[in-house]
Amino acid sequence: MNWSDRLHAAIPGGAHTYSRGDDQYPSNAPPILSHGRGAYVHDADGRRFLDYGMGLRAVTLGYADERVNAAAIDAIARGNNLTRPSLLELEAAERLLALFPWAGMVKFAKNGSTVTTAAVKLARAYTGRTHVAVPAGQPFFTYDDWFIGSTPMDRGIPAEHKALTLKFEYNDIASLERLFAEHPGRIACVMLEPATAVAPCGGGCTDLLAPCRCTDRRANFLHRVKALCAEHGAVFVLDEMITGFRWDLHGAMKVYGIEPDLATFGKGMANGFALAALAGRREIMELGGIRDQGAERVFLISTTHGSEMSAFGAFIRTVDVYRSEDVTGHLWRYGRRLIEGLNALAAEAGVAGHFEAHGFGCSPYYTARDADGRVSMPFRTLWAQEMVRGGVLMPWVALSLAHGDAELDLTLTAARKAFAVYAAALQDGVESHLVGPPVKPVFRKYN
Ligand SMILES: Cc1ncc(COP(=O)(O)O)c(C=O)c1O
Missing domain, CATH: 3.40.640.10 (Type I PLP-dependent aspartate aminotransferase-like (Major domain))
Incomplete structure (x- = not known):
């Protein structure tokens, strides 16, 4: 059995929080993690990801401070x-x-x-x-x-x-x-x-x-x-x-x-x-x-x-x-740079009307839209999938003191590549770029 199957065999939902579940992540996201340090998490295969989930926003200084x-x-x-x-x-x-x-x-x-x-x-x-x-x-x-x-x-x-x-x-x-x-x-x-x-x-x-x-x-x-x-x-x-x-x-x-x-x-x-x-x-x-x-x-x-x-x-x-x-000052400053950086890259890739980073510096959000401008779970999944490919786990955006200049650079490097795929998907359809099912809302009536 793979990690996911073992998790679901032992735990209803495969995790102790619905927002940690498989249905909240692109299928190339690490299914299970071994440890975290600073702004990074490590999976069971030794791969390292820059993390923006940060223990469901509980970790604000960095893992293992x-x-x-x-x-x-x-x-x-x-x-x-x-x-x-x-x-x-x-x-x-x-x-x-x-x-x-x-x-x-x-x-x-x-x-x-x-x-x-x-x-x-x-x-x-x-x-x-x-x-x-x-x-x-x-x-x-x-x-x-x-x-x-x-x-x-x-x-x-x-x-x-x-x-x-x-x-x-x-x-x-x-x-x-x-x-x-x-x-x-x-x-x-x-x-x-x-x-x-x-x-x-x-x-x-x-x-x-x-x-x-x-x-x-x-x-x-x-x-x-x-x-x-x-x-x-x-x-x-x-x-x-x-x-x-x-x-x-x-x-x-x-x-x-x-x-x-x-x-x-x-x-x-x-x-x-x-x-x-x-x-x-x-x-x-x-x-x-x-x-x-x-x-x-x-x-x-x-x-x-x-x-x-x-x-x-x-x-x-x-x-x-x-x-x-001055932890909260850091969060506000980092987040503003992140929002500006992501929106600039989206504009550069020609997807500005379809991807938007917004919200407060200390708590940014991103919204993904399809070719018709409708909020889209498949496009949100595609973005998250491509960020995972670039070594960044970004189910939402939770910042910490451990997110510094190197992490911002890494994020924007991954985002530049993700936006290129996003632009292609706007042209030829998102399905051909997704490697697994789109993420689903937690609060839905049926699985
Ligand atoms: C606004 C808000 N209130 C309450 C809760 C519940 O907190 P907990 O998951 O620690 O029970 C959450 C959790 O996500 C939350 O976001």
């Missing part, structure tokens, strides 16, 4: 998971709260899904309401039923769950106003990522790749969402799983000048070690506490491995490195 590893190993040597809270646990909590002074308390977990779901539970307990509102275009908040039930992959999820998750449009405040009007007194919280590929402005900003410049704060979309939540008594939750530790050490909330009621973090906190956090206003978080005599209890996050010290050691050291090396 020695400083972070040393801190984690030091924590492991102290027992790793003790019977009562550890000194490291308290230090990690206080360090996180120092980064986000608006938040009074924090609860750690191992996965982002755990903390976003905990935010929903807390909001429901706090408000006594049932419904949750999230933007329709934002792809993922948790693997739990309250969210997955709202996707096309809703098999196994009772309709009762699905009915409680409502969708509005990002940057369209009227769509959220409508939800509040249609479900009076029922919406417990509004959860959203502060930004994805465009900035939060439903007002006058024309450059949606820059922080909103509206002088009137009320025009900024996030501020309008917050005000709407306050008006209707709903909890305002920012999911900073991707933006946190990437837009800024203090989150996208600092970039956009906004303070939520609750916020969730995960990727990027601990350079790939398993750590996620729910931070929030004391009044809400304290519902999960045990000191308010006689208060009805809320079973907030409670996990055996939530106290794992290696992740706390890694987190504390990661924050130190962010401070000493």
Whole structure:
């Protein structure tokens, strides 16, 4: 059996995350990896690839960063998971709260899904309401039923769950106003990522790749969402799983000048070690506490491995490195050069109308279009396939401190060749250039 067959024989989906699955990669991508170092991953056959997946965006300094590893190993040597809270646990909590002074308390977990779901539970307990509102275009908040039930992959999820998750449009405040009007007194919280590929402005900003410049704060979309939540008594939750530790050490909330009621973090906190956090206003978080005599209890996050010290050691050291090396500044600068470089090469190859790199410097995106200008999975696959041929694994674009000048050169060299194939495929059809099936969306009803 080959690697893929062995993976699928042992693990449903062949991986522990759908976005790590075969159906997300061109067929020439390495099916299994042996290790990573810096910005590179190595496959089982000893081939090395420059990586832009970076552990699903969790690794922001680079793989096997020695400083972070040393801190984690030091924590492991102290027992790793003790019977009562550890000194490291308290230090990690206080360090996180120092980064986000608006938040009074924090609860750690191992996965982002755990903390976003905990935010929903807390909001429901706090408000006594049932419904949750999230933007329709934002792809993922948790693997739990309250969210997955709202996707096309809703098999196994009772309709009762699905009915409680409502969708509005990002940057369209009227769509959220409508939800509040249609479900009076029922919406417990509004959860959203502060930004994805465009900035939060439903007002006058024309450059949606820059922080909103509206002088009137009320025009900024996030501020309008917050005000709407306050008006209707709903909890305002920012999911900073991707933006946190990437837009800024203090989150996208600092970039956009906004303070939520609750916020969730995960990727990027601990350079790939398993750590996620729910931070929030004391009044809400304290519902999960045990000191308010006689208060009805809320079973907030409670996990055996939530106290794992290696992740706390890694987190504390990661924050130190962010401070000493201006990590987020590096991400923004590298990403802008990457976006400009890719778009210049696309123009040079005559495919500018069909391939576009865009988004924020710290979090670029690329969009592949077919000859008719339609967004195209086959063309996206072709691009990724040709980049793999050039030694670059680019399922999406996650940057790290380890991506430097040499890596940018390598990427643009591979891209120049990839664009030549892209241009040919626009002429004679993409199928003849693809060596395997096109990638497919994760959230589809059927395999
Ligand atoms: C915005 C967002 N929220 C939550 C999650 C869930 O995090 P995890 O995979 O750690 O459970 C993800 C994961 O991709 C995410 O992108």
